[in-house]
Amino acid sequence: MQENKLAIFEEKEIRREWYKEDWYFSVVDVIEALVENNKRPRKYWSDLKQKLILEGFVEVSEKIGQLKLKSQDGKYRLTDVCDIEEMFRIIESIPS
Numbered sequence: 001m002q003e004n005k006l007a008i009f010e011e012k013e014i015r016r017e018w019y020k021e022d023w024y025f026s027v028v029d030v031i032e033a034l035v036e037n038n039k040r041p042r043k044y045w046s047d048l049k050q051k052l053i054l055e056g057f058v059e060v061s062e063k064i065g066q067l068k069l070k071s072q073d074g075k076y077r078l079t080d081v082c083d084i085e086e087m088f089r090i091i092e093s094i095p096s
Contacts, residue, residue: 005017005018005070007025012029012032012033013029014026014029014030014033015029015069015070015079016081017067017069017081019067019081022083022084023083023084024065024067024081024082024083025081025082025083025084025087026069026079026080026081027045027064027079027080027081027082027087027090028041028042028045028079028080029041030087030090030091031044031045031048031090031094034091034094035094045080048090048093048094049061049064051093052090052093057089057093060086060089060090060093063082063083063086064080064081064082064086065080065081065082066078066079066080066081067079067081069081
């Protein structure tokens with residue numbers, strides 16, 4: 001059932017993993033797909049996470065987990081992930 005570990009959005013691949021009865025999506029991949037002209041999605045995510053904490057949205061950063069996802073070089077690396085509900089909260093905080 002969970003064979004397809006990639007989702008496609010705006011022609012960008014979003015890594016995901018089935019874990020604890022739910023899909024968990026790579027936060028950096030989603031940011032890369034949503035934020036135009038962003039050459040450094042990891043830096044963008046780091047800055048956004050700090051902003052969320054400073055604004056009092058600690059519960060969002062507390063619900064971010066890490067799973068080993070396959071990276072471009074074929075190795076598995078710990079990556080920030082969250083379920084779809086938390087992903088929507090992150091997406092809402094990205095300026096249009």
